[in-house]
Amino acid sequence: MNNFVFALNIIFPIFILLMIGYLVSHIGWMSKKSLKNLNGFIFRLLLPLMLFINIYSMDKASVVSDEAIKTIAAIYLTLICIASVMALILNRTTDLKNSQKGVIIQAWFRGNTIIYGLPVVLSIYGQSSLDKVNLVIISIVPLINVLAVIVLQLYRGKSLNFLAMLLSIIKNPLIIGTALGFAFFYLNIKIPAIILKPITDLSKTATPMAFIVLGGTLELSKIGKNLNLIIFSCIGRLIVTPLIALLVLLAFGVEGVYLGTAVSCLAAPSAVGSFTMASEMDGDADLASLIVVISTVVSVVSIFFWVLVLKTLNLL
Amino acid sequence: MDNLLFALNVIVPIFVLLLVGSIARHLDWIKITTLNDLNRFIFKLPLPLMLFFNIYNMDRDTQFTNDSIKLVLLIIGVFTGIAVFGSFILNRTTKLDSSQKGVLVQAWFRGNTIIFGLPLATSLYGENGLTIVSIIIITAIASSNVIAVILLELYRGENIKAKQLTISVIKNPLLIAAFLGFIFYLINISIPSIILTPLMTLGKTATPLAFIVLGGTLELSKLGKNFKLIIVGSLGRLVGTPLLLVGIGWAIGLRGNYIGSIIAAMATPVAVVSYTMSREMGGDGELAGQIVVVSTFLSVFTLFLWIFFAKTYGIL
Numbered sequence: 001m002n003n004f005v006f007a008l009n010i011i012f013p014i015f016i017l018l019m020i021g022y023l024v025s026h027i028g029w030m031s032k033k034s035l036k037n038l039n040g041f042i043f044r045l046l047l048p049l050m051l052f053i054n055i056y057s058m059d060k061a062s063v064v065s066d067e068a069i070k071t072i073a074a075i076y077l078t079l080i081c082i083a084s085v086m087a088l089i090l091n092r093t094t095d096l097k098n099s100q101k102g103v104i105i106q107a108w109f110r111g112n113t114i115i116y117g118l119p120v121v122l123s124i125y126g127q128s129s130l131d132k133v134n135l136v137i138i139s140i141v142p143l144i145n146v147l148a149v150i151v152l153q154l155y156r157g158k159s160l161n162f163l164a165m166l167l168s169i170i171k172n173p174l175i176i177g178t179a180l181g182f183a184f185f186y187l188n189i190k191i192p193a194i195i196l197k198p199i200t201d202l203s204k205t206a207t208p209m210a211f212i213v214l215g216g217t218l219e220l221s222k223i224g225k226n227l228n229l230i231i232f233s234c235i236g237r238l239i240v241t242p243l244i245a246l247l248v249l250l251a252f253g254v255e256g257v258y259l260g261t262a263v264s265c266l267a268a269p270s271a272v273g274s275f276t277m278a279s280e281m282d283g284d285a286d287l288a289s290l291i292v293v294i295s296t297v298v299s300v301v302s303i304f305f306w307v308l309v310l311k312t313l314n315l316l
Numbered sequence: 317m318d319n320l321l322f323a324l325n326v327i328v329p330i331f332v333l334l335l336v337g338s339i340a341r342h343l344d345w346i347k348i349t350t351l352n353d354l355n356r357f358i359f360k361l362p363l364p365l366m367l368f369f370n371i372y373n374m375d376r377d378t379q380f381t382n383d384s385i386k387l388v389l390l391i392i393g394v395f396t397g398i399a400v401f402g403s404f405i406l407n408r409t410t411k412l413d414s415s416q417k418g419v420l421v422q423a424w425f426r427g428n429t430i431i432f433g434l435p436l437a438t439s440l441y442g443e444n445g446l447t448i449v450s451i452i453i454i455t456a457i458a459s460s461n462v463i464a465v466i467l468l469e470l471y472r473g474e475n476i477k478a479k480q481l482t483i484s485v486i487k488n489p490l491l492i493a494a495f496l497g498f499i500f501y502l503i504n505i506s507i508p509s510i511i512l513t514p515l516m517t518l519g520k521t522a523t524p525l526a527f528i529v530l531g532g533t534l535e536l537s538k539l540g541k542n543f544k545l546i547i548v549g550s551l552g553r554l555v556g557t558p559l560l561l562v563g564i565g566w567a568i569g570l571r572g573n574y575i576g577s578i579i580a581a582m583a584t585p586v587a588v589v590s591y592t593m594s595r596e597m598g599g600d601g602e603l604a605g606q607i608v609v610v611s612t613f614l615s616v617f618t619l620f621l622w623i624f625f626a627k628t629y630g631i632l
Contacts, residue, residue, distance in 0.1 A: 012511075013511075013513045013517075014514070016510075016511060016514040016515070017514050017518065020518070024361070029357050029360050029361075030354070030357050031349075031353055033349070033350075038346070038353075038354065040346070041350070044340075044345045045336070193325075194324070194328040195328070195329070198329035198330070198332040198333045198524070199336075202333065204517075204520065205520075205521040205524055208517045209525075212518075
């Protein structure tokens with residue numbers, strides 16, 4: 001029961017922001033056109049800034065244990081395989097549009113790590129565990145962003161040669177944000193506080209504004225048409241991916257708090273950024289936004305189930 | 317020298333945000349129509365939320381001494397006096413547009429209390445010396461918002477009757493927020509965290525986004541046209557109003573830390589929200605934005621002089 005209440009505590013704030021976005025758009029405070037343009041701004045500036053700041057402010061002292069590396073390796077392997085295999089399956093067996101395929105694959109591997117995964121981990125293991133698993137959580141974020149850029153770019157429809165494709169991936173704002181973050185982190189470049197503070201403040205507007213835009217552009221009437229795809233994506237996101245990850249992690253010999261952290265993060269509902277990105281990169285934005293909303297609703301039940309599984313496995 | 321550095325530390329972050337807004341606009345990441353819509357949104361929601369939480373989160377332990385009551389009355393009195401006499405003088409002696417008069421008078425009393433006043437006071441008095449400053453800040457925020465709403469509504473130009481004026485003032489989002497904030501504070505209504513969290517997150521987007529909008533819409537080439545008004549607005553804010561507060565404060569018997577805190581919290585540049593609000597309420601938005609930027613820039617020198625003056629006379 002506690003887990004259930006806990007999950008509600010995470011998703012309720014998300015729905016308040018979505019609802020505000022819906023109201024803002026329907027009262028006419030912001031036009032659809034402006035929301036769409038704002039989405040571009042979030043994609044080009046706010047999200048990359050957020051990624052950059054996340055990576056830049058990683059704690060150098062956070063424990064780089066063998067266990068953490070093993071966990072990260074298992075997660076990377078799982079997510080990359082899921083993305084590749086899903087692409088293969090969808091290409092072979094369906095006649096979906098490219099714009100839909102990209103979004104579905106993205107939904108399978110891209111969960112809401114920071115907003116959803118992190119609080120779940122904190123509530124299960126407490127603040128003190130964060131030192132141990134911080135690295136694991138932080139490492140998931142750049143991977144899923146880079147993967148998402150690649151997938152969405154590959155399905156963008158224009159048939160590009162390899163070089164042009166590579167170039168378009170490298171030029172993506174999120175890739176640039178990630179790369180700069182790592183560069184600054186590894187080269188130990190310190191940004192003066194007077195510049196770091198305003199861009200950090202700005203980066204914090206990314207998530208609430210992304211939810212506002214999503215809420216303002218959401219077309220619930222399109223659920224029916226997309227129902228099968230939405231269900232398929234949500235099952236992938238909330239059940240199949242964490243399950244595969246659990247098995248791979250066990251095979252890698254990952255256990256305890258590391259295993260619990262990885263599963264909690266990978267069982268999170270679809271990230272709002274996947275809507276922002278799909279919309280800017282010619283993916284099916286309506287489908288992406290519905291997947292975010294519905295997987296978030298369903299996660300109340302699924303996260304409950306996952307915590308139960310972890311308890312049964314004596315992992316908590 | 318330290319004082320100069322300190323002032324720079326506060327204003328550089330602001331100029332970083334203005335610059336980001338300007339760059340985003342010129343790279344066409346965000347369109348002018350979107351910035352206009354975003355401004356309306358900030359005015360309708362994040363800004364009122366910010367004001368609400370400022371009041372709602374007021375410290376309950378504050379002891380009201382005779383001197384602090386004097387301080388509250390001083391600020392409300394001086395702000396009201398500036399609004400009344402300032403309007404009177406401008407109406408009698410100048411041929412300015414109504415839209416300019418409102419903006420000019422607003423600039424005189426409406427300072428950037430949170431962004432400037434609080435850090436400055438913290439650096440002068442330390443985290444524990446902020447009791448007096450908090451009283452000043454909350455009084456200044458609440459009263460300057462209320463007075464600004466009435467002032468801009470009066471200068472909106474349409475010849476409206478008292479009843480309509482009252483209605484439009486009461487319907488102003490900032491007034492509603494201030495009113496609700498006091499109600500919630502006084503009745504001690506505690507908001508559940510699942511509602512509090514998303515609303516506070518949204519409230520925190522107000523300031524950075526307001527600066528982005530200002531940076532994106534500001535046209536420096538037009539500074540010349542309004543030069544005199546900008547200077548009058550800025551110096552009134554940075555020198556005139558603080559002088560009045562200090563002078564009258566001294567006359568009614570305030571000394572020492574009270575005078576020092578007034579300088580720290582009140583000798584600040586014009587608040588960015590005066591731009592946000594002017595635009596939404598029929599004021600000369602361009603002029604308001606220019607005064608914000610120029611007064612912020614000039615504050616480096618005037619703050620330096622104020623602190624120097626205060627130290628010389630043993631107030632700080």
